[in-house]
Amino acid sequence: MIDPHELVDKLVSALPDMLPNLRWFGGKDRPVSGVRPLRTTLLDDDLVHVIVAVDQDGRSSPYQLLISELADSYESTADPELNGVLLDLIARGERVDGLVFAHEPDTELRTGLRGRPVGVEQSNTSLIYGQQYILKLFRKLTLGENPDLVLHRALRGVGCQHIAQPLGSITTDLDGTPVTLGMLQEFLPDAVDGWAMATTSVRDLMAEADLHADEVGGDFAAEAHRLGHAVASVHADLARALGTQTAGATEIASAIASMQSRLDAVLHDVPELGEHSAALREVFEQAREHLGDIAIQHIHGDLHLGQVLRTVQGWLLIDFEGEPAAPIAERTAMRSPLRDVAGMLRSFDYAAHQLLVGQDDDQLAYRALEWARRNRAAFCDGYAEVLSDPREHAFLLQAFELDKAVYEVAYEHANRPEWLTIPLSSIARITSGGE
Ligand SMILES: Nc1ncnc2c1ncn2[C@@H]1O[C@H](COP(=O)(O)OP(=O)(O)O)[C@@H](O)[C@H]1O
Numbered sequence: 001m002i003d004p005h006e007l008v009d010k011l012v013s014a015l016p017d018m019l020p021n022l023r024w025f026g027g028k029d030r031p032v033s034g035v036r037p038l039r040t041t042l043l044d045d046d047l048v049h050v051i052v053a054v055d056q057d058g059r060s061s062p063y064q065l066l067i068s069e070l071a072d073s074y075e076s077t078a079d080p081e082l083n084g085v086l087l088d089l090i091a092r093g094e095r096v097d098g099l100v101f102a103h104e105p106d107t108e109l110r111t112g113l114r115g116r117p118v119g120v121e122q123s124n125t126s127l128i129y130g131q132q133y134i135l136k137l138f139r140k141l142t143l144g145e146n147p148d149l150v151l152h153r154a155l156r157g158v159g160c161q162h163i164a165q166p167l168g169s170i171t172t173d174l175d176g177t178p179v180t181l182g183m184l185q186e187f188l189p190d191a192v193d194g195w196a197m198a199t200t201s202v203r204d205l206m207a208e209a210d211l212h213a214d215e216v217g218g219d220f221a222a223e224a225h226r227l228g229h230a231v232a233s234v235h236a237d238l239a240r241a242l243g244t245q246t247a248g249a250t251e252i253a254s255a256i257a258s259m260q261s262r263l264d265a266v267l268h269d270v271p272e273l274g275e276h277s278a279a280l281r282e283v284f285e286q287a288r289e290h291l292g293d294i295a296i297q298h299i300h301g302d303l304h305l306g307q308v309l310r311t312v313q314g315w316l317l318i319d320f321e322g323e324p325a326a327p328i329a330e331r332t333a334m335r336s337p338l339r340d341v342a343g344m345l346r347s348f349d350y351a352a353h354q355l356l357v358g359q360d361d362d363q364l365a366y367r368a369l370e371w372a373r374r375n376r377a378a379f380c381d382g383y384a385e386v387l388s389d390p391r392e393h394a395f396l397l398q399a400f401e402l403d404k405a406v407y408e409v410a411y412e413h414a415n416r417p418e419w420l421t422i423p424l425s426s427i428a429r430i431t432s433g434g435e
């Protein structure tokens, strides 16, 4: 049997060099000044669960890892057999030291399945068991229950059809505060994510640049319409499950302050944003007059085409965690559902423009804009079939789009610098009067 503490000591000394190369590590833009183990738990003869504190810029963030001596470079989540241990613990509802493995009420789970990692670019690590289950292991841990689990449970409670049903969880507490380590959900083997579908449609259009978006085979507008309908249904279900409020002076002040302070932080890291800062500040300030126009409620918080799955039953929304980099208080607060609409509108813009990064072709750029316009409108039409038309709040919608684009500037700067031009050129276009 392995000595877990010896293994963790080796891991902790290797981590400062390893972390910047790990996709799920959320602090790639800042140097790591130290890594300390917070809790080590032996889950099985060959499997160790460890929570480490990663110190950066005088702040410390907890991250979760699963390690084994059997695995290359410590990380065990590439090993399907070892991953099987986690599902078995959830199915049996076991507690190992302070780690609680549980299945949802009225849920019976299969055991003995191997778990393979999904292998997509993601902020967390997801493991797929057979054709049945997907387990998301949260990497950067948030103190307090993770909104992903909280909102999935609330939506399940009101019978929402547009989610992958939650089936189990792994939880613990750190210094007396509950922490969600993982969430097990039903896996939809036939699912295709919205980003893959939308970019395929854009590729079809670019291949036939003399045709319009509604004339090519891969037109996405009917799907965008259905997606708008699904997003509005989820908003209606979240409101039914967890209520709504009118945004009062405190909520309005904090929404403006968070948009302005995000802008300050991003300006500091990305000087290219500087030429738009005055225009952005003015829009955020003017949003103050409009923020009370629409009720606030729990929302998805980081909605984009990569967070929606098309299945044979229709569109599903996944990953209700909010923006990985935003403070937890903001991610769990009631906010305007227009923020999710704005996130999706941004994503149509992204899908339209990502193939053009590094190219200078006016004809294709025009087609891209046309594709984005068509699908953004179809999405809003679908949304308006269930709830009120988001375009009735055009100013607020645009302010939220700009705030999201500022977030994306930071995200691309830290993760995919070659894509930085996508949000930057959208900000330039919107602030100079374009859509
Ligand atoms: N229930 C599911 N069924 C099928 N595929 C899923 C399901 N949930 C997630 N996925 C796939 O796993 C990927 C990552 O999931 P996600 O919850 O977005 O993780 P992260 O928070 O790390 O971004 C998704 O893009 C999707 O392709």
Ligand SMILES: O=P(O)(O)O[C@H]1O[C@H](CO)[C@@H](O[C@H]2O[C@H](CO)[C@@H](O)[C@H](O)[C@H]2O)[C@H](O)[C@H]1O
Residues within 6 Å of the ligand: 122, 123, 195, 302, 304, 305, 306, 307, 319, 323, 324, 343, 346, 347, 348, 350, 351, 408, 411
């Ligand atoms: O890891 P998450 O899915 O929680 O979200 C983060 O990564 C996303 C990129 O994968 C990022 O989304 C941005 O790029 C998408 C295309 O890859 C695009 O569809 C989105 O509109 C754009 O915001 C997301 O912002 C970030 O939080």
